[in-house]
Amino acid sequence: xxxxxQAVLTDEGGHDLDRTRKTAMWVFLGSESFFFAAMISTFxxxxxxxxxxxxxxxxxxxxxxxxxxxxxxxxxxxxxADNAVERKDNRQARVWLIGTALLGVTFLAGQIFEFTEFVxxxxxxxxxPFGSSFYMLTGFHGLHVAGGVLLLSGLVAFSFRRxxxxxxxxxxxxxxxxxxxxxxxxxxxxxxxxLLQVS
Amino acid sequence: MTTTHRHPTAKTYWLVALFLAVVTALEVSVPxxxxxxSLSAPLLIIxxxxxxxxxxxxxxxxxxxxxxxRFYFLIGVFGAIIVFAVVLAAFRAL
Amino acid sequence: xxxxxxxxxxLGYTPSTKGVWSWITTVDHKRIGILYAAxxxxxxxxxxxxxxxxxxxxxxxxxxxxxxxxYNQLFTMHGLTMVFxxxxxxxxxxxxxxxxxxxxxxxxxxxRLNAFAYWLFLLSIILMxxxxxxxxxxxxxWVGYAPLSTQLPELMxxxxxxxxxxxxxxxxxxxxANFIAxxxxxxxxxxxxxxxxxxxxxxxxxxxxxxxSLPVFGIALWQMFFDRNFDTLFYQAALDQGGAPLLYQHLxxxxxxxxxYVLILPAMGIVSEILPVFSRKPLFGxxxxxxSGIAIGFLGFGVWAHHxxxxxxxPVAEAGFGLATMLIAIPTGVKIFNWIGTIWGGKISFQTPxxxxxxxxxxxxxxxxxxxxxxxxxxxxxxxxSYYVVAHFHYVLFGGSVFGFVAGAYYxxxxxxxxxxxETLGKWHFWLMLLGFNLTFAPMHILGLDGMPRRTYRxxxxxxxxxxxLAATIGAFIIGISFLFFVWNLIKSYRGGRPAGxxxxxxxxxxxxxxxxxxxxxxxxxxxxxxxxxxxxxxYGVDEEGRAVRLPxxxxxxPDVLEEPGDDGGSPGGGVVDGVPSDDGGGTHGIHTPSPSxxxxxxxxxxxxxxxxxxxxxxxxxxxGAFGVGAVIALFAFFGWAAEPVTREAH
Numbered sequence: 001x002x003x004x005x006q007a008v009l010t011d012e013g014g015h016d017l018d019r020t021r022k023t024a025m026w027v028f029l030g031s032e033s034f035f036f037a038a039m040i041s042t043f044x045x046x047x048x049x050x051x052x053x054x055x056x057x058x059x060x061x062x063x064x065x066x067x068x069x070x071x072x073x074x075x076x077x078x079x080x081a082d083n084a085v086e087r088k089d090n091r092q093a094r095v096w097l098i099g100t101a102l103l104g105v106t107f108l109a110g111q112i113f114e115f116t117e118f119v120x121x122x123x124x125x126x127x128x129p130f131g132s133s134f135y136m137l138t139g140f141h142g143l144h145v146a147g148g149v150l151l152l153s154g155l156v157a158f159s160f161r162r163x164x165x166x167x168x169x170x171x172x173x174x175x176x177x178x179x180x181x182x183x184x185x186x187x188x189x190x191x192x193x194x195l196l197q198v199s
Numbered sequence: 200m201t202t203t204h205r206h207p208t209a210k211t212y213w214l215v216a217l218f219l220a221v222v223t224a225l226e227v228s229v230p231x232x233x234x235x236x237s238l239s240a241p242l243l244i245i246x247x248x249x250x251x252x253x254x255x256x257x258x259x260x261x262x263x264x265x266x267x268x269r270f271y272f273l274i275g276v277f278g279a280i281i282v283f284a285v286v287l288a289a290f291r292a293l
Numbered sequence: 294x295x296x297x298x299x300x301x302x303x304l305g306y307t308p309s310t311k312g313v314w315s316w317i318t319t320v321d322h323k324r325i326g327i328l329y330a331a332x333x334x335x336x337x338x339x340x341x342x343x344x345x346x347x348x349x350x351x352x353x354x355x356x357x358x359x360x361x362x363x364y365n366q367l368f369t370m371h372g373l374t375m376v377f378x379x380x381x382x383x384x385x386x387x388x389x390x391x392x393x394x395x396x397x398x399x400x401x402x403x404x405r406l407n408a409f410a411y412w413l414f415l416l417s418i419i420l421m422x423x424x425x426x427x428x429x430x431x432x433x434x435w436v437g438y439a440p441l442s443t444q445l446p447e448l449m450x451x452x453x454x455x456x457x458x459x460x461x462x463x464x465x466x467x468x469x470a471n472f473i474a475x476x477x478x479x480x481x482x483x484x485x486x487x488x489x490x491x492x493x494x495x496x497x498x499x500x501x502x503x504x505x506s507l508p509v510f511g512i513a514l515w516q517m518f519f520d521r522n523f524d525t526l527f528y529q530a531a532l533d534q535g536g537a538p539l540l541y542q543h544l545x546x547x548x549x550x551x552x553x554y555v556l557i558l559p560a561m562g563i564v565s566e567i568l569p570v571f572s573r574k575p576l577f578g579x580x581x582x583x584x585s586g587i588a589i590g591f592l593g594f595g596v597w598a599h600h601x602x603x604x605x606x607x608p609v610a611e612a613g614f615g616l617a618t619m620l621i622a623i624p625t626g627v628k629i630f631n632w633i634g635t636i637w638g639g640k641i642s643f644q645t646p647x648x649x650x651x652x653x654x655x656x657x658x659x660x661x662x663x664x665x666x667x668x669x670x671x672x673x674x675x676x677x678x679s680y681y682v683v684a685h686f687h688y689v690l691f692g693g694s695v696f697g698f699v700a701g702a703y704y705x706x707x708x709x710x711x712x713x714x715x716e717t718l719g720k721w722h723f724w725l726m727l728l729g730f731n732l733t734f735a736p737m738h739i740l741g742l743d744g745m746p747r748r749t750y751r752x753x754x755x756x757x758x759x760x761x762x763l764a765a766t767i768g769a770f771i772i773g774i775s776f777l778f779f780v781w782n783l784i785k786s787y788r789g790g791r792p793a794g795x796x797x798x799x800x801x802x803x804x805x806x807x808x809x810x811x812x813x814x815x816x817x818x819x820x821x822x823x824x825x826x827x828x829x830x831x832x833y834g835v836d837e838e839g840r841a842v843r844l845p846x847x848x849x850x851x852p853d854v855l856e857e858p859g860d861d862g863g864s865p866g867g868g869v870v871d872g873v874p875s876d877d878g879g880g881t882h883g884i885h886t887p888s889p890s891x892x893x894x895x896x897x898x899x900x901x902x903x904x905x906x907x908x909x910x911x912x913x914x915x916x917x918g919a920f921g922v923g924a925v926i927a928l929f930a931f932f933g934w935a936a937e938p939v940t941r942e943a944h
Contacts, residue, residue, distance in 0.1 A: 016478065019265065020402045024474040026268045027504060030275025031466060035508035037279035038544060041286055042516070042527065049535035051526075065227040069220060076216035079258045083209050125525045129535045132525035136516070154932055170935045180259045184251050191226070191247035199230045199239035267477065278505055282594060286543045289598065289610050 018173070025174050029181045036185050039137040040192055046129035047197060053127035056197035058118055067110035068190050071145075074103035075183045082176045090163040093172065094156055100179065101152040104145050111142050134193065141189060144182045151175045207257055215257050222246050318889035320404035321813060325411050326390030327709070330702075332415055333383040334780075339422075340374035341776060343367050345769055348733075352766035354754040364750035365432035366425070366450075372435030373454070376556065377461050378418045380690065383698045384559040385414075385468060388496045391705065392472060394804035394811060395490045397481025397820045402474040404887040405934060406467055412897035413464040420901055420908075421457030424450060431457075434748055436549065439528035439541040443520040452908040455518040460904050462507040469500035476500075481803075483822035487583070490802045491576065494583045495562030498590040502551040502558075505594070510548030513541055522911050539604060546597035554593040556690060557657075558586060560697025561628060564650045567704050568632055570798050571647035572639025573841075575826060578631040585624035585631075592621040602673045611670045618668035625661060629654065645719030646798075649700035652727055656692025660685055663738065678748070681741025687734045699726075699779070706786070707793030711809040714790065718782035725775035732768030736761035801826040814886050892934035899927025 048055070081096030115135070125135045151170065158169035207215075226246045229239050256262040261269055316324065346367050350356040359367065389407065393400055401407050424430045431454035433442040442451045476497050480489070516527040520536075529536035569576045576582060598606060598614040606614075632654055641647065663685035667673045676682060699722075706714050740761050745752060752758055796805040806828045807815060824830040833841040906920030 020474050020478040022264065022268055023271065023478055024402065024470045026271040027470045027473050028466075030272050030278075031470075031504040031508050033272075033275035034279045034282075034505050035511060037283050038509045038512035038547075041283040042512070042540065044287060045290055045537065045540060046535065051533070051535055061227060061230060065223065069223060072219050072223060073216065075219075075254060075258050076212060079212045080209060083212065086206070125519070125523055129526045129537075132516075132519065132527055136519065136525070136527075140515075150928075154935065158936070168936075168938055177259055180254055184254050187247055187250050187254070191243050195226060195230065195243045196240055199235075199243065271473070274501070275505060278594065282509075282547060286540075286547070289543065289606055290537070290539075 017167075021171060021174050022177070025177050029177065032181065032185075036137075036141070036188070039133070039140060040188065043130075043133040043137050043193060046133045049129040051128035051130075053131055054118070054121055054123045055130060056194075058121055058123055059194050059198055060114070060117070061194060061198060063110070063114060064190065064194050067107050067114070068186065070103050070110065071107045071183050071186050074100045074107070075180050077103060078176050078179045082172050085164045085172045088163065088165045090159055090165070093164050094159045097152050097156050097159070097172075101149050101156070104149045104152070104179075108142055108145055108149070111138065137189060137193065141182070141185055144185070148175075148179050148182050151178065206263065211257065215253060219250055219253065222250055315889065317894055318408075318891045320400075320408045320887045320889055320893070322389045322393050322400050322404065322407060323811065323813075325407055326386045326388075328411055329382045329386035329389060329414075332418075333379050333386060334783075336374055336378035336382070336418065337776070340371055340379055341773060343371035343374060345773060347371060348766040348769040350750060351752070351762050353763070354752055354756075354759055356751050359750060361750045362429070362432065365434075365748075366430040368748060369432050369434050369454075370422075370425075370430045373421065373431065373458075374418075375690075376435060376552070377458070380556045380694050380698070381465065382414060384499070384556070385411075387492070387559065387563065387698070387701055387705065388472060390709065391804050392476065392493050392496050393479075394807060394815055395493045395802050396476060396479065396484055397803055397816060397822060398475065398479045399815050399819075400887060401471050402479060403471050405890050405893050405939075406471050408890070409893035409896055410464045410468040410471070412894040413460060413467070413900060416897050416901040417457050417460035417464065417904070420460070420904060421453050424453035424457075427453075436545055437514075437517065438545070439517055439520065439538050440530065440536075442517050442541075443528055446521040446911065449908055452518065452521060455514045455521070456904045456907050459511055459514050459518075460901060462511055463900070465503045466507050469503040472496055472500045473504075481820050481822050483820075484827075487580065488822055488825045488827065490562075491565035491579070491582055491586070492559070492562035492802075495558040495565075495586055498586050499555045499558050502555050502590055502593060506548040506551040509544050513544035513548070516544075517541065518907070539601075542601050542604060543598070546600045547594070549600065550597040551590075551593045553686075553689075554589055556694050557697075558589065560653065560694045560701070561586070563697050563701040563704070564632065564653050565628075566802060567646050567650045567700055568635045569826075570704075570800050571644065571650070572636050572641050573799075574635055574639040575801075575829075576631070577634030577637075578627075579825060581627055582631050585627040588624040589621060592617065592624070596621055599668065599673070602670050603677045615668050615670045619665065622661065622665050622668070629658060629661075644703075645714065645716060645723060646700045646704040648720070648723045649696050649703065652723070653693060653696040653700060656688055656696060656730070660688025660690075660692055663688065676741060678746055679741035680737040680745045680747055683747050684734050684737035684741060687730075687737070691730055691734070696726075704798070705804075706783075707797045708804055708807075708809050708811070710787055710790075711793055712786050712790030713793045713797060714782050714786045718778055718785070722775050722778040722782060725771055725778060729768045729771030729773075729775055733765045733772060734768070736764050740765075799832075801829040803828050806831070887939055890934065890937060892930045892937060896927055896930035896934065899923045899925070899930055902926060 077096045077099040081093050081100060084090075084093035084096055115138075123131050123134070125132050152175065155164065155170050155172060155175060158164065162168060164172050226243055229235060229242055232239075235242075255272070261272065316328070319325065319328075346359060347364070350359040350364060389401070421431070428448055429450045431437070431450045433451050433454065437451065437454055437458075442454070445451075476489070476493060486494075516525070519525040520527050520529060526534045526536045528538045528541050530538055565576055565582055596614055596618045598610060599618045602611055602615075636651075663681065667676060667682070667685065703714050703719055706712070740758055741747075743757060745756075745758050752762070793809050795807065795809050797809075798805070803820060803822075804811075806820065820827070832844060834844050836842045900923065902923030903920050904923070906916045906918065906923055909916035909919065
């Protein structure tokens with residue numbers, strides 16, 4: 001028989017809702033793993049199919065290391081922002097969020113610069129399957145970063161209306177998970193596409 | 200239902216970030232080490248895995264969260280690795 | 294006590310939740326389920342028409358009803374419609390409506406995301422179907438193999454395919470994440486995983502299959518789209534460009550194979566619920582049925598290349614995948630034996646849900662057997678691309694999925710509407726559909742082994758294929774007629790069918806513990822679950838000899854309703870309880886349900902507009918303009934959605 005109790009709905013402040021949201025986000029990230037794995041595999045299949053165009057020798061490892069470092073540090077600022085929200089320090093959270101977004105934009109700027117250099121040196125999407133798969137993988141990753149920057153901007157905007165630790169609006173913890181994921185995908189890309197191919 | 204939150208401190212995060220930066224610097228120097236030969240690939244892969252695991256465990260909290268969340272993520276990661284290893288193997292077999 | 298129909302007000306629906314706008318902004322999982330079901334029904338008609346055109350063309354040798362071009366579009370769209378616009382949505386309909394009820398929840402984890410997934414599905418199907426009027430529908434078969442699908446970029450057809458399928462995938466991913474979060478974190482107290490109904494378990498498995506496989510299909514489609522529109526070389530092998538068309542096949546089937554388990558597992562879940570109720574026995578080997586479903590899910594990711602046995606994979610790959618394919622027959626067989634064990638020794642009532650469920654088992658076994666023959670690589674080399682394959686998958690998808698979902702429709706219609714479907718019309722539907730189905734597809738085994746190739750718009754005279762093709766066409770029309778009986782039954786019973794009460798079948802699972810239809814908030818009080826089939830245990834105890842004994846103080850229907858009701862229009866046996874629970878004076882008990890929202894449909898419109906823009910991206914400003922406009926709309930909708938409060942509260 002039915003239990004005489006409060007009707008339990010999971011978004012009653014706090015933990016139940018947090019667990020539900022995290023479940024959904026982690027499941028989504030599991031899905032994204034297949035998405036990026038398919039592109040990474042395509043790249044690996046075509047890593048030597050350069051036709052008459054450039055291959056991995058075109059990579060500028062020092063430059064890409066710098067942009068990689070930028071993205072890595074954005075994970076730090078992101079987790080510090082999340083930490084500030086937990087401490088209910090809305091202002092500090094906003095500072096770290098803006099920092100994260102700026103680092104993300106810097107990374108994207110680096111990517112765009114890198115791509116224009118590569119195109120100038122003959123690596124286009126249509127010169128070879130290597131080119132097609134390189135740009136598709138890094139391009140989709142970049143789009144994910146851009147999406148993350150949008151979400152971070154949204155968070156910053158919301159922080160002016162209401163403290164971020166309160167329910168409602170976008171959720172910092174969940175967006176943080178997304179942001180870190182985009183970073184770890186880049187860790188894989190940097191290793192597999194850049195470092196392993198030039199070694 | 201509550202989740203136990205054994206939280207890392209901000210200091211932990213800074214230390215982890217430093218660790219990641221150092222590992223990245225080491226990785227980047229690998230292609231320049233003369234005579235590294237065939238050791239470079241395993242070293243780079245291991246470094247990548249370590250960075251990946253550390254970000255997932257600490258920054259993304261998975262170490263401190265419910266094990267079921269680990270399952271949802273790892274089924275994606277390991278499933279993808281296995282499936283695509285088979286695909287790439289199928290091409291070399293051609 | 295007289296049987297009364299429950300009115301919307303009894304169920305807690307306020308006047309503001311009536312009318313078209315209330316449906317457009319609904320976030321109620323039950324309404325979303327109904328929307329999916331209505332869509333699936335309409336598209337079943339569309340897909341059926343497409344099939345009838347195909348069959349008319351093939352009724353005779355050298356058919357002249359369709360040109361080759363028209364034929365290619367029709368068989369492609371028939372497949373796409375049936376898979377993405379019929380079977381997946383009808384599964385979604387049942388999952389949306391019943392999973393929260395079965396786990397004792399008030400809604401899914403993210404109701405607006407749920408609504409978004411529906412509208413994205415509907416608008417994407419409309420986008421894909423609009424191609425018929427915009428230069429032609431996709432014509433590269435539902436699989437869209439490259440490099441064929443990358444050719445003729447000046448025609449938009451396969452761009453509609455690439456983008457449309459992409460968007461449908463997004464909808465399913467959203468829906469699946471929602472179900473996983475719901476089922477794993479929102480079950481009623483006491484409902485452990487091993488006390489969940491099998492249908493809910495199958496929803497878990499299919500949700501995982503979808504979220505992991507759809508992204509791979511997404512990549513395959515993006516790569517095809519880029520080859521078509523941006524001169525990439527993913528699949529271009531001609532002139533030493535270096536691309537590998539085989540890559541498309543791998544990526545497609547890594548999705549495509551799990552997809553077929555997505556299509557069948559929910560139907561298996563439904564049958565696993567119906568058989569116990571109509572045999573008045575618990576499901577035999579519940580744990581085995583659940584674990585075999587999980588095993589099918591896992592193994593389903595390991596067999597994809599059995600669709601590629603003639604692509605030159607080499608003996609190692611072929612042997613490996615052939616073996617894995619044979620292995621997957623084992624958990625499937627486990628389910629079949631458990632179903633038989635359920636029926637064996639039961640007190641069986643042969644009402645329409647049971648008839649369709651029994652036919653499901655028989656037809657699915659036939660389809661499964663032809664599947665096992667496909668697992669034998671040398672045999673498959675003959676069968677591949679012949680009508681034998683068409684026979685196989687129609688036996689499992691129509692004889693299996695469709696029969697299973699129709700069984701579910703007859704089973705759950707009373708819960709949806711408070712009325713029973715007519716048994717007489719139901720039996721006409723059943724026998725005509727069974728006859729028509731077998732007449733259509735059984736001969737295709739013969740045609741296939743006799744060499745008739747699939748996806749070919751005509752065949753020559755004198756090959757010995759004429760008779761069976763004609764038989765198949767006649768069978769197809771009989772299926773069509775049976776469908777008319779079904780629709781007539783739905784309409785007639787919805788308007789004036791016998792009131793069903795809460796529990797017309799003496800059910801076992803929690804959805805039968807609600808009113809028919811359920812109140813807007815599902816349960817007045819969240820149930821405390823103590824057993825598998827908890828609702829049954831609320832109604833029945835066990836005597837010294839282990840027989841079920843009706844307990845007093847029940848809210849379900851009397852067992853009289855389970856007897857053959859005879860003619861349509863008679864009144865049921867006495868004791869059917871009024872649909873409104875006794876402790877309720879109507880109203881919501883102060884339980885707030887999530888507020889309606891128009892952001893989900895607007896977000897879906899934005900995304901589909903972006904999709905439309907992508908399709909026309911090679912046309913310059915039209916395409917990129919639409920893409921931009923869609924992006925702005927989508928962004929506005931997503932931020933509005935984030936800012937909007939959910940307004941769920943508990944009291």
